Amino acid sequence: xxxxxxxxxxxxxxxxxxxxxxxxxxxxxxxxxxxxxxxxxxxxxxxxxxxxxxxxxxxxxxxxxxxxxxxxxxxxxxxxxxxxxxxxxxxxxxxxxxxxxxxxxxxxxxxxxxxxxxxxxxxxxxxxxxxxxxxxxxxxxxxxxxxxxxxxxxxxxxxxxxxxxxxxxxxxxxxxxxxxxxxxxxxxxxxxxxxxxxxxxxxxxxxxxxxxxxxxxxxxxxxxxxxxxxxxxxxxxxxxxxxxxxxxxxxxxxxxxxxxxxxxxxxxxxxxxxxxxxxxxxxxxx
Amino acid sequence: xxxxxxxxxxxxxxxxxxxxxxxxxxxxxxxxxxxxxxxxxxxxxxxxxxxxxxxxxxxxxxxxxxxxxxxxxxxxxxxxxxxxxxxxxxxxxxxxxxxxxxxxxxxxxxxxxxxxxxxxxxxxxxxxxxxxxxxxxxxxxxxxxxxxxxxxxxxxxxxxxxxxxxxxxxxxxxxxxxxxxxxxxxxxxxxxxxxxxxxxxxxxxxxxxxxxxxxxxxxxxxxxxxxxxxxxxxxxxxxxxxxxxxxxxxxxxxxxxxxxxxxxxx
Amino acid sequence: xxxxxxxxxxxxxxxxxxxxxxxxxxxxxxxxxxxxxxxxxxxxxxxxxxxxxxxxxxxxxxxxxxxxxxxxxxxxxxxxxxxxxxxxxxxxxxxxxxxxxxxxxxxxxxxxxxxxxxxxxxxxxxxxxxxxxxxxxxxxxxxxxxxxxxxxxxxxxxxxxxxxxxxxxxxxxxxxxxxxxxxxxxxxxxxxxxxxxxxxxxxxxxxxxxxxxxxxxxxxxxxxxxxxxxxxxxxxxxxxxxxxxxxxxxxxxxxxxxxxxxxxxxxxxxxxxxxxxxxxxxxxxxxxxxxxxxxxxxxxxxxxxxx
Numbered sequence: 001x002x003x004x005x006x007x008x009x010x011x012x013x014x015x016x017x018x019x020x021x022x023x024x025x026x027x028x029x030x031x032x033x034x035x036x037x038x039x040x041x042x043x044x045x046x047x048x049x050x051x052x053x054x055x056x057x058x059x060x061x062x063x064x065x066x067x068x069x070x071x072x073x074x075x076x077x078x079x080x081x082x083x084x085x086x087x088x089x090x091x092x093x094x095x096x097x098x099x100x101x102x103x104x105x106x107x108x109x110x111x112x113x114x115x116x117x118x119x120x121x122x123x124x125x126x127x128x129x130x131x132x133x134x135x136x137x138x139x140x141x142x143x144x145x146x147x148x149x150x151x152x153x154x155x156x157x158x159x160x161x162x163x164x165x166x167x168x169x170x171x172x173x174x175x176x177x178x179x180x181x182x183x184x185x186x187x188x189x190x191x192x193x194x195x196x197x198x199x200x201x202x203x204x205x206x207x208x209x210x211x212x213x214x215x216x217x218x219x220x221x222x223x224x225x226x227x228x229x230x231x232x233x234x235x236x237x238x239x240x241x242x243x244x245x246x247x248x249x250x251x252x253x254x255x256x257x258x259x260x261x262x263x264x265x266x267x268x269x270x271x272x273x274x275x276x277x278x279x280x281x282x283x284x285x286x
Numbered sequence: 287x288x289x290x291x292x293x294x295x296x297x298x299x300x301x302x303x304x305x306x307x308x309x310x311x312x313x314x315x316x317x318x319x320x321x322x323x324x325x326x327x328x329x330x331x332x333x334x335x336x337x338x339x340x341x342x343x344x345x346x347x348x349x350x351x352x353x354x355x356x357x358x359x360x361x362x363x364x365x366x367x368x369x370x371x372x373x374x375x376x377x378x379x380x381x382x383x384x385x386x387x388x389x390x391x392x393x394x395x396x397x398x399x400x401x402x403x404x405x406x407x408x409x410x411x412x413x414x415x416x417x418x419x420x421x422x423x424x425x426x427x428x429x430x431x432x433x434x435x436x437x438x439x440x441x442x443x444x445x446x447x448x449x450x451x452x453x454x455x456x457x458x459x460x461x462x463x464x465x466x467x468x469x470x471x472x473x474x475x476x477x478x479x480x481x482x483x484x485x486x487x488x489x490x491x492x493x494x495x496x497x498x499x500x501x502x503x504x505x506x507x508x509x510x511x512x513x514x515x516x517x518x519x520x521x522x523x524x525x526x527x528x529x530x531x532x533x534x535x536x537x538x539x540x541x542x543x544x545x546x547x548x549x550x551x552x
Numbered sequence: 553x554x555x556x557x558x559x560x561x562x563x564x565x566x567x568x569x570x571x572x573x574x575x576x577x578x579x580x581x582x583x584x585x586x587x588x589x590x591x592x593x594x595x596x597x598x599x600x601x602x603x604x605x606x607x608x609x610x611x612x613x614x615x616x617x618x619x620x621x622x623x624x625x626x627x628x629x630x631x632x633x634x635x636x637x638x639x640x641x642x643x644x645x646x647x648x649x650x651x652x653x654x655x656x657x658x659x660x661x662x663x664x665x666x667x668x669x670x671x672x673x674x675x676x677x678x679x680x681x682x683x684x685x686x687x688x689x690x691x692x693x694x695x696x697x698x699x700x701x702x703x704x705x706x707x708x709x710x711x712x713x714x715x716x717x718x719x720x721x722x723x724x725x726x727x728x729x730x731x732x733x734x735x736x737x738x739x740x741x742x743x744x745x746x747x748x749x750x751x752x753x754x755x756x757x758x759x760x761x762x763x764x765x766x767x768x769x770x771x772x773x774x775x776x777x778x779x780x781x782x783x784x785x786x787x788x789x790x791x792x793x794x795x796x797x798x799x800x801x802x803x804x805x806x807x808x809x810x811x812x813x814x815x816x817x818x819x820x821x822x823x824x825x826x827x828x829x830x831x832x833x834x835x836x837x838x839x840x841x842x843x844x845x846x847x848x849x850x851x852x853x854x855x856x857x858x859x
Binding site for chain 3: 031035036037039084087088092093094096097098100101102103104105107108109112220223224227228230231235260261262264265267268271272275280
């Protein structure tokens with residue numbers, strides 16, 4: 001294995017991890033505030049991709065696709081939370097099971113609207129091609145993904161640590177009851193975080209749509225990856241989501257490259273090890 | 287140890303003879319912190335077998351934390367715990383139960399959808415090999431049912447055997463709490479605020495129940511109701527911010543100036 | 553226990569008597585319903601009785617099915633061998649996965665079992681040399697039991713499946729009415745209380761997990777023989793979700809409820825599929841509706857409730 005191979009694979013792993021971060025960060029925060037696991041999160045990813053696809057077909061604009069997908073799926077998320085999940089406030093298992101019902105509905109709707117063929121979102125011209133660094137070439141699009149994830153990560157971190165809204169979110173994650181007690185509007189925070197998670201997932205779907213493609217089943221295919229990230233990183237933790245995504249991206253990539261027949265296995269074994277040592281994940285809180 | 291020879295009877299030392307003068311529970315410099323918060327600090331405790339010891343202190347003094355450390359729900363940050371001269375510091379709760387320790391919970395911790403009898407059955411099975419029987423129905427274990435009924439009778443609930451616990455009154459639930467703890471005939475019993483939420487009449491009943499407990503059993507009781515605590519216990523340990531600040535007979539503690547300051551001055 | 557046994561025998565007898573009168577299609581549906589019932593009951597042991605929500609049960613079902621498919625088509629192994637192989641494969645998978653999953657509770661448990669289920673799906677999909685990948689393994693012959701009637705016909709195979717389902721039901725019923733079974737309910741209601749009473753809660757949960765997975769594998773064995781074809785679809789997340797729905801809709805913690813729920817969903821699925829392809833949509837909507845409007849008994853039962 002040449003050093004070319006290792007560099008390329010490492011970079012691929014990092015870029016895949018970057019994409020996962022978009023998905024996992026929302027999932028992790030939603031759990032932190034609402035204590036539920038949104039099983040429709042993969043659906044948000046997939047729907048984002050499909051909406052982005054349609055927008056690009058209509059307008060040719062990648063940016064428009066990003067915005068439209070985030071808004072559309074964000075609205076779906078708000079609708080889901082406000083109209084359905086809210087009604088079961090406090091019954092976490094019921095809410096989780098409800099998200100499954102929605103995941104099924106979304107999967108079938110997507111099949112109905114966009115059909116069963118796989119598509120790829122055409123990436124904008126400036127993002128095609130390669131970037132050359134020190135003799136190695138990296139696909140520009142993947143660099144773009146990493147940059148987006150970094151940007152989102154920094155913005156999220158700043159928002160959580162430096163803004164009042166962020167402080168309220170952190171308080172709600174730490175102790176929802178206490179936060180309510182000191183006057184923080186926890187239901188509003190839940191809604192905001194849920195919507196934010198949905199938007200991020202949709203963004204991930206559009207961005208991923210250009211290099212992974214958009215296809216039926218993408219929702220349930222990406223979901224376990226997001227889960228492994230948050231399990232390993234720890235639910236409710238942003239640094240956990242960052243570290244977890246990186247780890248999972250690298251592990252999956254190397255696993256696929258070196259042991260293609262056992263790829264899910266290479267994901268599962270390290271997860272097993274980490275859970276054996278720390279049952280709540282690397283940065284987890286109960 | 288005639289009783290123990292019968293199949294399925296839990297063997298606890300309450301049935302076996304314990305040595306007079308042995309130490310039931312010993313805590314050596316037990317500490318527990320949660321991050322920066324010190325919940326228990328260098329707690330020393332020696333409880334002779336057969337004693338009734340009350341653990342009192344203002345709210346937040348660390349009483350329930352201490353119980354959780356003794357019961358094993360919490361691990362110690364440092365220090366050692368000995369139960370009848372056996373070190374139990376690293377043991378999980380179920381192993382400590384096997385060594386004769388039982389506890390009640392401050393917030394009623396029962397099995398809500400099961401009947402009072404089924405609750406006792408679970409308690410009675412706990413230390414019995416029968417709990418692993420998978421292919422024989424419960425009916426085939428009449429000794430378990432008999433023991434469960436006996437336990438219910440001991441706490442005055444035999445008339446309510448078939449009632450689901452969630453339909454019992456608060457007072458009855460507190461009685462059942464005690465019943466579950468007594469079912470396996472423990473050597474050391476930890477009672478965490480047994481009269482919590484009880485009306486004065488119910489508290490009286492509870493106090494009577496507690497006074498009728500097997501004198502060979504060692505009892506530690508956390509109690510907010512000072513009268514009941516001092517009525518049942520001859521010996522008192524006072525906690526404050528996780529430390530032991532007084533330890534002695536109830537007369538000594540009643541007249542201790544530091545204790546008076548904390549309870550009356552604060 | 554005696555009363556349940558009488559009811560079960562009555563139902564079994566009823567099915568046995570009615571079967572020869574049914575045309576082939578409803579008969580095959582009934583066979584499918586019995587297999588689904590076995591899967592649902594196995595999950596009920598874990599979810600309804602022990603309170604552990606598993607979203608990866610299709611894994612053990614699929615492993616059992618694949619074991620039969622691989623052994624029967626690749627090595628011409630007979631019924632006994634395939635049955636043992638399927639049970640062992642599912643049991644070992646559950647034993648290994650249980651070590652990982654039982655450390656977790658509630659939401660974590662849900663996610664870990666989901667991820668583990670996907671691992672099996674991934675293996676089924678990608679380990680092409682073993683599983684034929686996406687193509688699946690076809691041509692699983694009906695078992696040869698040396699009986700005067702060939703099991704290729706729907707009626708004889710229905711009877712075989714009926715016997716299997718009664719065995720599974722009997723085993724599970726013995727389990728849930730035993731002291732061990734009561735212990736599982738105790739764990740569902742209050743783990744801390746159980747620990748204080750002397751139970752090694754981890755061990756009891758682990759045993760329940762392995763038994764549940766093995767019985768799911770048992771169902772998978774009969775699925776392979778019934779369907780003649782095993783593919784990654786049998787291990788996919790949607791299958792696990794359907795199993796969960798069967799239990800939740802039927803009434804967790806009752807064994808009978810999930811069996812009925814399984815039959816309901818099998819019939820519904822087949823009925824609806826005649827008129828529209830939108831089965832998943834309808835399933836999802838039915839599910840959400842049931843959760844929202846069903847009396848607290850449905851969901852309350854998931855947390856506590858039924859025995």
